[in-house]
Amino acid sequence: MSQPSPRTGGINATSAPYLLYGEEISYFSAKVRCALRLKGLWFEEIRRGYPEAARRTGLAMIPIVVTPEDETWQDSTDIFDRLEARHPDPPLLPPTPCQRIAAHLVELYVDEIGLLPAAAWRWGTPARLETSLAYFTALFGPRARPSADAVIRLAKEVGVDERSRPAIEAHTHALLAALSAHFEEQPYLLGDRMSYADCALMGLASGHLFNDLEARALLLETATPVVGWIDRCNAPAGFRGEAWLDDDALPPTLHEVLRVMGTDGLPLILDAMRSFEAWADDADPTAELPRAVGTARTELRGTLIERVARSYSQYMLQRVTDAVAAIAPADRAALGVALSGTGWEPILDATATRRVRKHGFQLELEPQA
Numbered sequence: 001m002s003q004p005s006p007r008t009g010g011i012n013a014t015s016a017p018y019l020l021y022g023e024e025i026s027y028f029s030a031k032v033r034c035a036l037r038l039k040g041l042w043f044e045e046i047r048r049g050y051p052e053a054a055r056r057t058g059l060a061m062i063p064i065v066v067t068p069e070d071e072t073w074q075d076s077t078d079i080f081d082r083l084e085a086r087h088p089d090p091p092l093l094p095p096t097p098c099q100r101i102a103a104h105l106v107e108l109y110v111d112e113i114g115l116l117p118a119a120a121w122r123w124g125t126p127a128r129l130e131t132s133l134a135y136f137t138a139l140f141g142p143r144a145r146p147s148a149d150a151v152i153r154l155a156k157e158v159g160v161d162e163r164s165r166p167a168i169e170a171h172t173h174a175l176l177a178a179l180s181a182h183f184e185e186q187p188y189l190l191g192d193r194m195s196y197a198d199c200a201l202m203g204l205a206s207g208h209l210f211n212d213l214e215a216r217a218l219l220l221e222t223a224t225p226v227v228g229w230i231d232r233c234n235a236p237a238g239f240r241g242e243a244w245l246d247d248d249a250l251p252p253t254l255h256e257v258l259r260v261m262g263t264d265g266l267p268l269i270l271d272a273m274r275s276f277e278a279w280a281d282d283a284d285p286t287a288e289l290p291r292a293v294g295t296a297r298t299e300l301r302g303t304l305i306e307r308v309a310r311s312y313s314q315y316m317l318q319r320v321t322d323a324v325a326a327i328a329p330a331d332r333a334a335l336g337v338a339l340s341g342t343g344w345e346p347i348l349d350a351t352a353t354r355r356v357r358k359h360g361f362q363l364e365l366e367p368q369a
């Protein structure tokens with residue numbers, strides 16, 4: 001077998017490829033694939049990587065990225081940070097406060113709330129279940145059924161069931177309408193140039209919706225501008241524009257996208273925070289932090305949703321509250337104005353009182369001060 005030859009010419013040239021252990025149908029793999037493409041990095045994708053991911057991280061979870069130096073990176077969010085630190089050009093995150101926080105909010109929405117539409121359109125009716133099982137069988141053969149059963153369990157855990165499905169579908173329609181209106185005017189979420197926000201949203205749009213028969217039909221019938229945007233994200237070199245929107249703007253169409261995400265999503269995110277913190281107040285701080293810490297009762301569009309409260313949700317929320325805290329005081333007022341009416345306003349003052357942190361690949365409770 002011949003050795004890979006060094007890639008020359010690009011600013012992000014490496015002597016060997018990055019390896020992405022991911023799946024076409026995986027939500028979080030789609031986020032990372034998109035960021036590797038945005039950076040113009042040489043990467044190869046390896047399928048059926050769960051055993052290798054588990055061997056390297058102790059977690060049966062994809063995606064992971066293995067660097068040319070054989071370092072292992074896990075967690076799409078942390079992978080974004082690592083890529084940005086090592087290959088700052090072209091950047092993922094805009095430098096200006098409102099667009100930067102908007103990008104973080106899109107990721108928070110995708111990681112915490114987008115899982116509801118994703119799971120509902122993949123597994124939420126007998127017809128969807130049947131076609132998704134066929135897809136899983138094509139990919140995983142005899143492992144399809146147990147793999148699908150595990151994901152169907154996760155779908156219930158995030159709050160998808162017969163009772164919640166109509167509210168989740170109404171939310172999906174509103175989101176696609178807002179995104180379509182935006183992508184009729186702008187190539188990417190923040191203007192001419194692709195960003196962190198696009199990479200995050202590709203998890204839902206490309207990892208799930210465009211991969212699933214009924215959701216793909218929905219996109220083609222009702223949201224073709226979103227389909228065009230997915231295509232641009234898949235081949236950013238040919239579409240790379242010069243700049244994000246001028247003057248740190250969040251134009252009205254993006255404001256509407258954020259409004260659908262925030263109005264519908266933030267109450268669930270804050271209820272998850274309250275459930276986690278109530279649990280943490282009684283928890284043994286020296287014990288291993290469980291992935292699930294009880295049930296969060298919450299509401300989407302007036303429909304009761306019961307979802308597993310996950311310790312990881314606190315990690316994602318903190319990420320945004322820390323990014324907000326890092327905004328210069330002089331810029332806080334502009335951020336408040338930019339987000340006014342989006343439903344995200346409470347996050348500007350939210351503070352996680354029980355924080356979590358990573359130790360290696362494991363989450364743990366931060367000791368209280």
Ligand SMILES: N[C@@H](CCC(=O)N[C@@H](CS)C(=O)NCC(=O)O)C(=O)O
Pocket residue numbers: 026027028029060061062063074075076077154312
């Ligand atoms: N926070 C992780 C989540 C990764 C994740 O949930 N990956 C899914 C596939 S898209 C998985 O492997 N799930 C297995 C499990 O949750 O047990 C990330 O952002 O990478």
